Amino acid sequence: MTLTPQRLKRLVKQRERIEKLQEVELAEAMRLYRRREDALEESLGNREQLMELAAREGPLDVADFLAAGAYLHRVDREIGARRAALEHSANDVEEERSELLLRRRDRKAMEALLDKQMEEERVERARAELRFIDELATTRWRPHGGAL
Known part of the structure; x- marks a missing residue:
């Protein structure tokens, strides 16, 4: 099946x-990716706040210490x-980006093929038009005896 311009x-x-x-x-x-990045930043901020609270001076309450340890572990x-989710999202973004580039290359190749075919058709029409003009001139010239 040939690919017509249409x-x-x-x-x-x-x-x-x-x-x-x-x-x-x-x-x-x-x-x-941005949502997961924000969530990671929030967790890192929570950890930092806990560490700042733990660094305070003062009497140490065992219950608070155990709760802080459990919270730190969580x-x-x-x-x-x-972090793993963020890495997974980064991979997804990269895959989507490469797929988009592939789609763009595909479209541009089709456009180039279309442009080439349109140019070939234009050249062929111009040739046909010149042949028609030549035929027309030849038929008009012949009835006059063929001499100039």
């Missing part, structure tokens, strides 16, 4: 739509989980 135009439009969808997916992945686990 078919190529439809394919280019389809590729543009696919590229737009890929841009939306990339934006969503980046939004999730916050450290949370930080680890959020």
